Structure formats: structure tokens, C-alpha cells
Amino acid sequence: MALDRDLVGRSYPPSAVYEVGRAKIAEFATAIGEDDPIHRDADAARAAGYPDVIAPPTFAIAVTLEAANVVLGDPDVSLDYSRVVHGEQRFTHHRPIRAGDRLVAITTIDAVRTVAGNDMLTTRVDLATEDGEAVCTATSMLVARGAA
């Protein structure tokens, strides 16, 4: 089923606040095998010039994945989720995510395309602090593979 091109530009209401915890950052660092103390030890992070432990560069997905579910729940977005794979991912970091951040996500549909029977949906999640400081923009392209 082709996606409606009118969806492009649709933006969803801001998410609830996501408070970034030190333990969550450490858990994520462990999961990707990263042992840099900058992700676990606030003193090490401060010595490197950060106010608190910082997250690994792809940690943002743990916040944006949940936020982007708002698109998958939109009845106007007809994607066959059993056939969805992740096509592309981009992160633009305005500054590193750090423990104590209270982040709000705003999700927008950036593009819809159909190529060779595959629906492609590009969503952008802008993460900012609740005070409005831009932190990270995460753009994901999902592909629903057409039934063979």
C-alpha cells in the first residue's frame, strides 16, 4: 500500500519529558562494549570538560525510538510493520546528551517514497531540553519491503 504524500511535513505533539539517567547511559555503554569512563564516572566526564557523564553517540536512539512510535500509531500511516527494516539513520548532535538532561522529542515526517514496490518513510526526531536548547536531531528511514 503506497504511503500518502500529504503526510510529508506532518508533525506530532511534543513527547513527555525523558530524563536521562546515569545508570541508563552506563547500561547502554556496556551493551555496545564501550568502557570509556566518560560514560560512567562524572569526575572523568568533568575532567574532559562536561558537566556530567555523556552518552555514546548512538544513545539518542533509546529516546527517539520511543518518540517515533507516534508515527507508527498514526492511523493515516499505513505501513506493513511485519516487513519493516531500518534503511538509514542519521544523528546530528548539537551537543552530547548527558545525565540529567530533561529531553522533549518532536517527531516530524520528512519524506515518503515508494521505490520498486517498497514504501520508504523518513521521520525526524528533534530532541531539545525542556528549556528549548537543541540537543540532537535523529533522522530514520524505514523501508517496508513490498510483498514478493
Next chain:
Amino acid sequence: MSRPALADLEVGSELPEQVFRVTRADLVRYAGASGDFNPIHWNDRVATSVGLPGVIAHGMFTMALAARVVTGWTGDPGALVEYHVRFGRPVVVPDDDAGAEVTVRGKVGAVLEDGGVRIDLTVTSGGEKVLSLARATVRLA
């Protein structure tokens, strides 16, 4: 390892290669940490029912491993400001102790006018490229 200095960089300079071993246990741990519980990353029955050869690694997990080559090189994970990948081919992770092997190589692709450095990454598993257009931009102090 000493940190790279902008003045010493040349386009084409290579970053230290890293080889990562990925097992089913790693995928379970990553699922929990990231919140991505899609069963194609832990359940063979579901993975094969949607036409995959078997359980595959989260693309985001492979992307995270590739970033470690960059952050390990700069010595500052906060220096990575832009990061893009295209997921070309899945990393199939067998249900055994050996798992899959992911090899990440990086080289300096460009020194940008604003002082950023673009790192071009080559990420392979089983001799096949699994990520394409994998590029990270870092800002070196």
C-alpha cells in the same frame, strides 16, 4: 593512545581497525539497553517467517560498534557531531558461542572548511559490506 591533531591529518589516513564479535547474548543486552525488542533480533522463528536467513543484529548495534572506532580514535565521544549510515545488508548472528564478526575500518575522508573532519567507515561481516555511506564528522579540539 595520543589524540589526533587536526594539523597532522591527511586525507586517506587510516584509523586503527577493530574487529568485534557479536553473539546472541550481545543482541539481547542491546535490545534491553536500547528498547528495541523487535523479535527478528532474538527469535529465529520470527526472523525466518519474514524472509530473513535467521536472527540478525540490530542495525543500530552495528552502527554503535562502528562509532567506537571513531570515538576510540578521537578519545572524546562528544567530538562526534554528525553520523550517518545506510543499512545495506543484515549481520546474521548464529545461535552459537562464536556469533558473527564485524570488522570496522575508517579513514579520513575530508578535512572540512569549518574544521570538522569527515571519517569514512567501511563495515563488513563475513567479507560483505553491511553498512554503506557510513560517515562520521568529528570536531577535534
